[in-house]
Amino acid sequence: MPEQLQVLKALQTLDRERRELIQQREQLDEEQGRLQVEVDRVQAMVDSLTSAIEARQEERRELLGKLEHERGLASRAEGRLPQIKTQREYLAVLKEVDAAKKQIKELNDQVAAKDRDLEALTADKGEKDAELAALSEQTAARQAEISAVAVGLDAGLADHGRQRDSLTGRLPVALRxxxxxxxxxxxxxxxxxxxxxxxxxxxxxxxxxxxxxxxxxxxxxxxxxxxxxxxxxxx
Ligand SMILES: [Zn+2]
Incomplete structure (x- = not known):
């Protein structure tokens, strides 16, 4: 067999191994990508729950502000009652107190509803936080494995590159x-x-x-x- 053919055969064996190494390397990159997508997906859920909780808390603070205002109105109106002289005025102030108390009850109901929302959202977020923590830990462990394998593959590829250079150096350019x-x-x-x-x-x-x-x-x-x-x- 012509010497050039021996070199070509050796080169082809090397190149076929090299293709496999490259494929394995690409698979690792793909897996790494998939792992990251999954972490990002759960992270996005956690972020969205966090924003929802913050929004409810803000709404709750506003409700508490209104509640304080209505309580002030009710107590000031009630405070005026003892000094009132006429029946007509007395009834008008009582009406004010009733209206404020009605508002207070409605606002209290709204705050209670927010609290229930917040409780449910906080429970959801707790679950997702735990899921994210477990997934991150698992992903970090797998990524460490992937990196170790990738280092080996890269070293193998570098070695193949050197062997390839030495083989192709023995072939005429046109044949190569x-x-x-x-x-x-x-x-x-x-x-x-x-x-x-x-x-x-x-x-x-x-x-x-x-x-x-x-x-x-x-x-x-x-x-x-x-x-x-x-x-x-x-x-
Ligand atoms: Zn043929």
């Missing part, structure tokens, strides 16, 4: 380019065996003269159908 192009277009299979008169890349029959040339030629031969580079398996 042909190989790279085929590797790309033929889905990672650029160098294939020729057996029983056929190319095992595309399974088409090779012209007999070409098949015979494979035994003697010093230069690399390619399949006329798929252009892949051909070698004969060692006997």
């Amino acid at each position: 380019k042909r190989y790279d192009m085929l590797l790309d277009r033929r889905n990672g299979l650029a160098v294939v065996e020729a057996r029983d008169g056929a190319c095992l890349g595309c399974h088409m029959h090779l012209p007999p003269q070409l098949f015979n040339r494979l035994y003697v030629a010093k230069e690399v031969q390619s399949c006329p159908h798929c252009n892949r580079l051909l070698y004969l398996a060692a006997e």
